Amino acid sequence: MSEQTRAARYSALAIALHWTIAALIVLQIVIAGRMEGRTPEAFAVVQFHKSIGITVLLLSLARLAWRVVNPPPPEPATLAGWERTLSTVVHWAFYVVMIGMPLTGWIMVSASRIVLPTLLFGHIPWPHLPGLPELAPAAKKVWHDTARDAHHLIIKGAYVLIALHVAGALKHQLFTRNEPVLARMAPGAVGGRWLEPRLFAILAGVIAVIAFGKLYEPPRPAMGVLPPPPVAPAEPVAPTPPAPVVAPAPAAAAAAPEPVLSAPAKWAVTPDSTLGFATAWSGDAIQGRFDKWTADILFSPDALDGSRVSVAIDLASAKTGDEQRDASLPSGDWFDTASHPKATFTATRFSKTGEGRFVAHGTLSLRGVSRPLNLPFRLKITGDRAEVSGVTSLDRTAFGVGQGEWKSTDQIPAKVTVTIALKAKRM
Ligand code: HEM
Ligand code: HEM
Structure with a gap:
């Protein structure tokens, strides 16, 4: 049994990437709900959304490369034909989401009317997609609006995929025995066991990510802080004194x-x-x-x-x-x-x-x-x-x-x- 379980699970790296990417996508959806408005808070949340999104892109490309070289383990022989087809379609469609969402987001910000530099997590400069920032305003708008519509459309597809994916994982975990599907991604999970600790761990993880996404306050743009002027002053002077400084006695x-x-x-x-x-x-x-x-x-x-x-x-x-x-x-x-x-x-x-x-x-x-x-x-x-x-x-x-x-x-x-x-x- 333990031999079989070991043989039928994804590699440790594939598992780590699966759960990390899943957590980050849930986080993205939660923080996207806090990006409305022109407040410094909303501005900071958008920067955070861009940072997490680009991280998902990089991790997903790594996951895809790893998958090509290391094919998934064979599926349990008991799965019905339609189940195999559906799970394969869902998995590949997920790759479209995992790469398509960040890519359309990246196009959106590169073709934005006001092109702002992207600093991942406030520090790492991230380029714009070449060619887009230089486009004429009308062409830029077409790129931006199409990418935004695609971003909105793909996420709707993602909701359906997540529902199917989780329903599939739960069906095999809760209603079938000897079909260790969850165990492929959560090693050690015993098929048919309702009080499976790994299920609770996943649920706790999802709740923690949602709570984090709702409560986390990303660093806001700097306020009232100015670096010193480029020309070194002859004598130290305050950069921008709030009130007149010269009051001849x-x-x-x-x-x-x-x-x-x-x-x-x-x-x-x-x-x-x-x-x-x-x-x-x-x-x-x-x-x-x-x-x-x-x-x-x-x-x-x-x-x-x-x-x-x-x-x-x-x-x-x-x-x-x-x-x-x-x-x-x-x-x-x-x-x-x-x-x-x-x-x-x-x-x-x-x-x-x-x-x-x-x-x-x-x-x-x-x-x-x-x-x-x-x-x-x-x-x-x-x-x-x-x-x-x-x-x-x-x-x-x-x-x-x-x-x-x-x-x-x-x-x-x-x-x-x-x-x-x-x-x-x-x-
Ligand atoms: C896994 C990656 C991503 C996910 C799951 C995601 C998800 C979302 C969601 C759910 C929304 C709200 C859509 C709506 O209002 O219906 C949104 C909006 C937005 N996202 Fe993303 N996003 C991702 C990556 C990115 C990246 C990488 C960028 C930019 C570099 C980005 C930029 C934006 C922007 C600018 C909006 C606001 C669009 C608007 O004007 O409505 N996103 N995203
Ligand atoms: C947004 C969240 C999620 C995404 C994008 C996602 C994506 C994927 C993808 C692409 C695969 C195929 C294997 C691979 O190439 O890595 C996969 C497999 C799997 N996922 Fe998820 N997943 C998500 C959430 C979940 C959740 C919440 C569960 C559990 C409740 C779960 C359970 C599984 C299982 C058990 C497999 C292995 C299925 C098999 O190969 O037969 N996933 N997932």
Whole structure:
């Protein structure tokens, strides 16, 4: 008997792969129910779904290769002809599911309107299917929608297959003796035994996977965390200070009197200057920064009339501390850098509101829309050095930043805070 059981079971590797893949497919189905919406949680669940799905693809290809080299053990001789045919059809159809589901998912994300990089489990870069991200939008949509329909269709077929497969395994386990079918995948299972411990172990496993799929919270995109700017600052500075940092104390001002510049002077911005923005996603703060921008400054606090400032911001250099989220910022939904690579802020009118305090009355051009923007700022000039800090806010929707489902302000508010912390040297 034990000889026979050993001879009639799948190899240890085939068994390990069978149960691992089965568990991951059940997990995929459960977590797919949590991917709706534009919340950071849903975003994280989609990334997790992609990671598990690609894992299933790799394991299934390995399983298929192993199966070709190591054919399954002969089936029990007592099986009826239709049972053999049905089980063979179900097994091969399962391979279509195990490979077709991840493949259609992969096509979907590669041909997505906004092509986001895939980082498996947050770390391992996974490529897009070659050719798809570069397609014209209309062709991309056809690929994406067809793959999505196939993804939805195959999973419906999978539900039928799982029902047939489990029913078959249970029928042979519970209602027939001497037909050790379950024992082929769960070695040691005794046919005809209702209180078979391996059946309970499988049931417990399924319940555990469902519970995990419902409760597990995959790591969410990074919020409010920004890596340091690419140019090493001369002195340590906070990446994007939330509030103005320069507040000249009257005593300090008295100690180092500001030079009088009767004509506007040219200023060169030093690399430790930052241009930041702050918003929120689903109530969590997001800090952002533009890494590439230039400023043309002709300014004197004593000659405001001739002063002018012009800032050009490379929108593709926006960073918010999450690689996948940042990859979507240049897209048509956000900054649309293909049509409008730069935003500009130009101010030719300045007013003084207090000691060392000014307002630049300018125009912001962003995404093809130009609107007035006032930037209150503080200025401290010491010798030929100047420090400027300012905070203002704007309505992103007025510039069309956030299209489609992102137009709504329920997840990401309309108001964006813009912060400058600028250091400059007189030229
Ligand atoms: C074994 C592998 C997989 C299984 C069992 C699976 C299962 C599912 C299920 C059940 C849904 C929900 C379908 C519905 O709403 O009717 C879904 C949706 C989705 N899956 Fe998968 N999936 C797998 C692999 C993948 C992979 C590898 C990716 C991407 C790399 C992916 C991307 C998606 C996406 C983007 C959706 C949302 C589609 C939509 O817009 O409705 N899936 N998946
Ligand atoms: C989504 C889940 C599942 C998938 C995709 C799946 C897939 C497969 C495939 C493809 C085979 C053929 C052997 C192979 O090439 O590996 C197989 C065999 C088998 N599976 Fe599953 N399975 C799943 C769930 C289950 C469950 C829940 C049970 C038990 C209740 C089970 C019991 C068996 C048994 C006993 C065999 C051996 C049948 C034989 O060769 O006569 N499977 N399964």
